[in-house]
Amino acid sequence: MEGHGEMGLIGENFDSGLLGRMREDEYESRSGSENFDGASGDDLDAGDDQPQNKKKKYHRHTPQQIQELESFFKECPHPDEKQRSDLSKRLGLENKQVKFWFQNRRTQMKTQLERHENMILRQENEKLRAENSVMKEAMANPICSNCGGPAIPGQISMEEHQIRIENARLKEELTRVCTLANKFLGRPLSALANMALPSPNSSLELGIGRNGIVSGSSNFGMSMPMGFNMGDGVMGTPPTHSGMTHSGMRSPMGMMGNDAQQERTMLIDLAIAAMDELIKMSQPDCPLWMKSSEGGKEVLNHEEYARSGSPFTNPKPNGYVTEATKETGLLIINSVALVETLLDADRWTEMFPCMIARAVTLDVISSGMGGSRNGALQVMHSEIQLPSPLVPVRQYSVLRFCKQHAEGVWVVVDVSIDIGRNTANGNPYMSCRRLPSGCVLQDMPNGLCKITWVDHSQYDESAVHQIYRPLVNSGLAFGAHRWVATLQRQCECLAILMSTMPSEDPTAINQAGRRSMLKLAQRMTDYFWSGVCPSTACKWDILHISNMGNSDMKIMSRKHQDNSGESTSIVLSAATSVWLPVSRQRVFDFLREARLRGEWDVLTGGGPMQEMVHIPKGQSLGNSVCILRGNNASNGNEGNVLYLQDSWTDSSGSMIVYSPINMQSLNMVMNGGDSSFISLLPSGFSILPDGHSNNNCVGTSNDGSGNGGSDNNDSGGCLLTAGIQMLLNNLQTSKLTMESVDAVNALITCTIQKVKDALGVA
Helix, strand or coil: CCCCCCCCCCHHHCCCCCCCCEEECCEEEEECCEEECCCCCCCCCCCCCCCCCCCCCEEECCHHHHHHHHHHHHHCCCCCHHHHHHHHHHHCCCHHHHHHHHHHHHHHHHHHHHHHHHHHHHHHHHHHHHHHHHHHHHHHCCECCCCCCECCCCCCCHHHHHHHHHHHHHHHHHHHHHHHHHHHHCCCHHHHHCCCCCCCCCCCEECECHHHCECCCCCCCEECCCCCCCCCCECCECCCHHHECCCCCECCCCCCHHHHHHHHHHHHHHHHHHHHHHHHHCCCCCCCEEECCCCCCEEECHHHHHHCCCCCCCCCCCCEEEEEEEEEEEECCCHHHHHHHHCCHHHHHHHCCCCEEEEEEEEEEECCCCCCCCCCEEEEEEEECCCCCCCCCEEEEEEEEEEEEECCEEEEEEEECCCCCCCCCCCCCCCEEECCEEEEEEECHHHCEEEEEEEEEEEEHHHCCHHHHHHHHCCCCCCHHHHHHHHHHHHHHHHHHHCCCCCCCCCCCCHHHHHHHHHHHHHHHHHHHHHHCCCCCCCCEEECCCCCCCCCCEEEEEEEECCCCCEEEEEEEEEEEEEECCCHHHHHHHHHCHHHHHHCCHHHCCCCEEEEEEEECCCCCCCEEEEEEECCCCCCCCCCCEEEEEEEEECCEEEEEEEECCHHHHHHHHCCCCCCCCCCCCEEEEEEECCCHHHCCCCCCCCCCCCCCCCCCCCCCEEEEEEEEEEECCCCCCCCCHHHHHHHHHHHHHHHHHHHHHHCCC
8 A cells, every 4th residue: 555544543652654555364554555356355245156266367456546545444444235336336346356455445444443352452561561560679688668778578468567557547547537527528427438549649739747747758659639739839839939929928827848748737727726716706606706785796705715615715915905806698699609709819809899909829738629619728918007197007917718608608708827836926027917817608699698797807906097996806897897888888789880780871881891990999999999998909199297287197109100101290199087976877878978179179170060970889879980071160161170079888888989080081981981091189088986975876677778778877976087199290300299298298288187177176
């Protein structure tokens, strides 16, 4: 045969160059490229009268005939009579010639396949012989698995001796793994008996030595049937220099080998203990909680907690105080979707934009098992903020552990990774730590989810300003109530954004425009928080000015880059907080009302403003993104001032943020265009309860609305934070001047005074 016949049957090992002669019944053929004038093969016609002992002449087919026959053979190795007749007419061959060619071709193919199979069998045989030789050599010189020295077999054979040692070791490891998996997953041991273990060579290996001691160099690595993907580096990520992670932060697990495995075991044990404690504390009518006399909220009974035998009742560091809160509510989201959000640092930050300044996943110990998040365990770093320059940002490095407690019930727990290591007093940079905290999620009918949130933290009270200590101590600042209220409001906003109900207003913004507007408003709000609560998310230079009259004023600066990436100016930010003897609801209604804006905003020229665009974010009228237009601009050009304003309110607080915006950018965003390049200069207010008893009675609604029911009971005082950002064009020196600092200080002081005068505060 001159063609190779690419059959695709046995891949690259197919012997397509085999052209040996085959003899059968004293007739010869040349691998299908040649044929005879008479009968051949194993399929002779019984009616042939030709003598069987007469050797026929060769008939060499042309290359075109061979190509046609090979092509047909690929499609149909066993042609019928009609197909052979068609081929013979088309190729100018006799019917028998075509028939014999296919017979010989099939015989040749069979021979090739047999040769290939024989070759594979020979290779396997040689491999088995080599392994047998190695095993014989090992048996001739046995090594004790315990001491590493020569083994001295006794009355039993060497094979039985080795098997007994191996079985004893495996029983120890299986007992430990089953116990740990039972606590970790909440499954009975019988369920693990039928669980298939992964291959010992997989990346799930966790070397567990005898007597429960973790061994980094164990020769008997057993795979964990729990979904732990330990990886090859530190905590499942590639090792970095000096324990630094990809985020630029020092990982608490910056170690290798035996120390790394011991660290993993400690973290797993800590996560399991934290999960057990959270489940116990989240139970209804748990004796660890009691109703407070002020507002009826559930507060931790510290005496009962100390007697509970919890492993987290160790003495807190010097100067620390404890806050523990519990809150229950309904969410417009299902439990699985919320679990995915909590385990993704970026999505978690987006769900709590006013609370989380920055979040990053440091290490992933386990991403879950069975394609779900059950058993997911990771190390996260987060910075939690309260919108005031007088309360420092809380930085946590926690273990986040997720477990499916039952069908439709998920539990997510956080716990600081340094709990139980007595490192708090020796770490001057740590001002807070998180005891077991988190949420229990239970799916409810109609797509709702019941959430029970527990927050248990310890913090250094001396870092908090005096006027904010009642709010922080009450748990309203960083506690469960604020987490649930924020989550309810965000879920409601997402539900409204996803709705596609047609509007009868021809001027209404389409779905793409609404999304673009909300995205721009969120970016504006993030910029505002960064200028009020300095964190690592945005680099600001804090200015320490000793001769400033208001010591509670925080002034910071940063360089501003235009679209070309060049620093051409400086942004100056000033923020301060004051207490007002006015209800939070009244202050919020006054500041967000466009018609009253001229009473406090000196940049509008003292005139009212008009609301041009209104995009709702919730059932409350105050939860919206708006475009405001000035009707009496200071320069005399009517309608020349445009503001993008974002506002929201719930039972935990209220916020109003605004920024100037030009008409060209506004039109582009309203049409669904990209808003990422639009420059923003945000200013605004946050309004929080003051934490006193007559202000703590505001509860979280259970209807999933996120409005906290009503703020009608929100009497007493509130804490008002005002922040202003100014752009200073200083192209020549690119330096701040004292005149600029005095100007921004005077502007924010004047704004607060105008708010007080308008509200009748002396």
